[in-house]
Amino acid sequence: MQHMFATSFAGQEKPPALMMRRLRRRQEALVGRPRGRLFLAVLPDAETSARIAQTARHLRISHGLAGKPLPPENFHVALCRIDEGVDLSLGRIESVKERVARIVMPSFAVGFDRAESFRNGALVLRGEDGVMGLDILQQRLSDVLDGRPGTARPFTPHVTLLRDAHLVPEQRIEPIEWTVRELVLMHSMIGRMAPRQLARWSLGEG
Known part of the structure; x- marks a missing residue:
């Protein structure tokens, strides 16, 4: 798998230590020391994100929801949660990168x-047959991160649109499709800031 870093760090061999220090300082400065999350995900392209946003707005209006839709740039499918805590370890990130590259x-x-x-x-x-590729990728990632093949892990591929106390029953929508070409390592501080891309890997040509 071809590896690359987020656009602002393209061509560098590893995330700059300065970025790591800034992230840690930002975490420590936040009131209540919120928990961070390190995870692997796939992202829709910009055109697809716009379609997802349009669908979110339609569902919000048609069901009378009060929850605010996520910004289009925040849409993603989380595949594997790696770590959750306050500190972001550069060593842990390097270990994950080495495993994912396999x-x-x-x-x-x-x-x-x-x-x-x-x-x-x-x-x-949600999807059925259309998300089989995500099931396969998630299983392969789980295997390399665990260090050994395992049985199928519970996994429900989804894209979160918004949160609201009113629950919407399952309904069909106009299919939203895109081609997954990259895997992304992301970090977020829960409830405090949008996820940051730490590294990207290009999938092979299908």
Whole structure:
């Protein structure tokens, strides 16, 4: 798998230590020391993100929801949660990068054709046959991160649109599809800032 870093760090061999120090200082400065999350995800392209945003607005209006939709640039499908805590370890990131680089998988199409609310209030996009590639990628990532092959892990591929106390029953939507060409390592401070891209890997040509 071809590896690259977020655009602002392209061509460098590893994330600058300065970026890591700034992230840690930002975390420590936040009131209440919120918990951070390190995870692997795939992102829709800009055109698809705009379509997802339009779908989110339509569902919000048609169901009378008060929850604010996520910004288009925040839409993603989380595949594997790696760490959760206050500190962001550069050593841990390097270990994850080394393991993820072992994955061999071509680019693939993904499609979501329904919307529904989870019990926690998250209104999401879901799919069946259209998300099989995500199932495969998540299993391969879990295997390399665990260090050994394992049985299928519980996984429900989805894109979160917004959160609201009113739960929306499952319904069909106009399919939203795109080609997954990259895997992204992301870090977020829960409830405080948008996820940051720490590294990217290009999938092979399908």
